[in-house]
Amino acid sequence: MYSVLKTIHSYWAYLALLILVIAAVNALIGMSSKKAFVAKDLRLSLFGLIFANIQLLIGLVLYFVSPWFEQWSTLGMGDVMKDAQTRLYLLEHPFTNIIAIVLITMGWSMHKRQTQDAKKFSRIGIFYTLGLLLLLSRIPWDAWL
Numbered sequence: 001m002y003s004v005l006k007t008i009h010s011y012w013a014y015l016a017l018l019i020l021v022i023a024a025v026n027a028l029i030g031m032s033s034k035k036a037f038v039a040k041d042l043r044l045s046l047f048g049l050i051f052a053n054i055q056l057l058i059g060l061v062l063y064f065v066s067p068w069f070e071q072w073s074t075l076g077m078g079d080v081m082k083d084a085q086t087r088l089y090l091l092e093h094p095f096t097n098i099i100a101i102v103l104i105t106m107g108w109s110m111h112k113r114q115t116q117d118a119k120k121f122s123r124i125g126i127f128y129t130l131g132l133l134l135l136l137s138r139i140p141w142d143a144w145l
Ligand code: HEM
Pocket: 006, 009, 010, 013, 016, 017, 052, 055, 056, 059, 060, 062, 063, 066, 067, 068, 089, 093, 094, 095, 097, 098, 135, 139, 140, 143, 144
């Protein structure tokens, strides 16, 4: 169970990040070039939202079955915080990524309430980019690449 989830979480991350980059860049271009917000833009943003939320769900289950989780009882809160790697896996990566996906989901909901195309692009562009920057800041790059 653990290794299957870890593999899925690891490969899904490529897809989720790629789609989020495409959706954010597409929205930033749309925002600055005053284009109409068409079905392609809606689909790209929706795929970004769905892929990010699926990654979040896989991550939530992985968290509790991963050997990292046992470090809570082995080390205790103080030592988990002191060690950079356990802090990354048990606190920084999960919590930063949950905040990132909340931002992405907020961008999606806010764009739906806008009537002007430029505002739709700006809500997606700004919130997806912020979310992406947070995600990229707390990926365990050494273990992944
Ligand atoms: C879009 C959001 C996320 C992305 C892009 C992402 C990406 C990654 C990547 C690339 C790895 C390294 C995989 C490897 O070692 O091959 C990883 C590990 C991990 N992630 Fe995430 N993650 C996300 C969200 C989450 C969330 C929300 C949680 C938990 C609540 C989580 C829990 C974990 C855990 C526990 C590991 C370590 C697995 C292990 O080595 O045992 N992730 N994540």
